[in-house]
Amino acid sequence: MEHNLLEHSGISSIFKDILLPYFCQDPATIGNLAQTCRFFNQAIPNKVKANAKRQHLLNNFYGQLQLLSELGIEKQLIKCVMVGDSNTHKTELQTTFCRTDFDLEQRSTIGIDFRTKTYTTKNGSITLQIWNTAGQERYRGITEAYYRDAHVVFIVVDLVQDLQLNTLRSWHNAVLNSAPNATRVVLLNSSLHKGITIAPQEAIRHIRTQLNEDIPCFAVDSSEPTNSMNEKALLTSVSLALKKQILAMEEQQTDVSNDDHAPVANESKCIMM
Template sequence: MAYRAEDDYDYLFKVVLIGDSGVGKSNLLSRFTRNEFSLESKSTIGVEFATRSIRVDDKVVKAQIWDTAGQERYRAITSAYYRGAVGALVVYDVTRHVTFENVERWLKELRDHTDANIVIMLVGNKADLRHLRAVSVEDAKGFAERESTFFMETSALESMNVESAFTEVLTQIYRVVSKKALDIGDDPAAPPRGQTINVGGKDDVSAVKNRGERHRVAIACSASPCHG
């Protein structure tokens, strides 16, 4: 594959990780973006994000993945954290049923602060701890179907399905954005090339149609710089 610079991408998507503290959000992030895992269990303080680019069809998609703490005292960052997100992984710990019970609240908060077209993946993490399982696959699948979300079990420790979960979310976002760009392609009222095209109905997420067939999704990050 030909070399591509870090900032050479066709789409940039903001994805958020949400869920209770201690479910493994930070390890999912580090496993996907750096292929690292830490056995030290420490809570994320404030917000951090990491990036990674993948190829979807013939396009390079750069994911900017935000991770924050699940503790109540950090909930004040909610609006800035969710702003501009086009995808989300809602994470619970398969060995702690209460973290699964709280998914409903996390989904409500997510949907209150994001566009209706956001792509959501329900993630049951720590699936390697089979002898401690407290949430069945059947229960989680049923919940995901009722809430119209994708579902996957992962193990950040064993690197099981981590790549698949993030890739599926990014691919589905790409499909949504591509369809929207296609839908307005022949619209005489569409803005000329180089102008902003609104993707999701919120000003924070927009696709920019450049010369030729190249598109980029620009994300406004008010709480943190977008470079990275």
């Protein structure tokens, strides 16, 4: 699929209003990167630069830690809940996410289990609580109680098993009914443990159609404890939740600031005669 950069409003206005006239005035500057960069730094307003930098930070996991620090939050706890049918390798995925001792012969989870992983930078730290829930029907009630304060819910499914595709809708509905509106729902395809290297795109499209939601989907490998694909899936999912949280906090701060500067209505004075 081709993407037209000019469809992005910010890039469009910068290019058309500033860079395009500059290049038309002297076409030779197109090949002079250093000169173009100097002009760009001088011509682009500081506010535009600041917004561009903020957007870059907002779309990057470690950049989001910086934004949280600027909002006064040095430590952050993100709760991630993994749900799905039995035998979808949730326990192995939880182990790879947390980089703990890896056991290829994991047993079924009984009820609820959670582990933590902490990322620390100069801007602060973020701790991920990764909850692993049993997939058996008798534990569904326990599982739903843990949706309520979750930031991310991973629905783990083996896309090569038709039976699991049939139960996926019930897991999705349970999340929608019990989780907060701000919770990010992410699909993890764990079929790579069988040596399948390409995610079944038709199955993913079918799932998104059935769920009526363009749900993020990542392929993960539960058999490889140090797979970078798993780390990317985890951080990208958490990043989606953090972005939503940061935007909500900034909007709240803006509302408070506007209230502080709002003009106070003149009190009516009634004189009794």
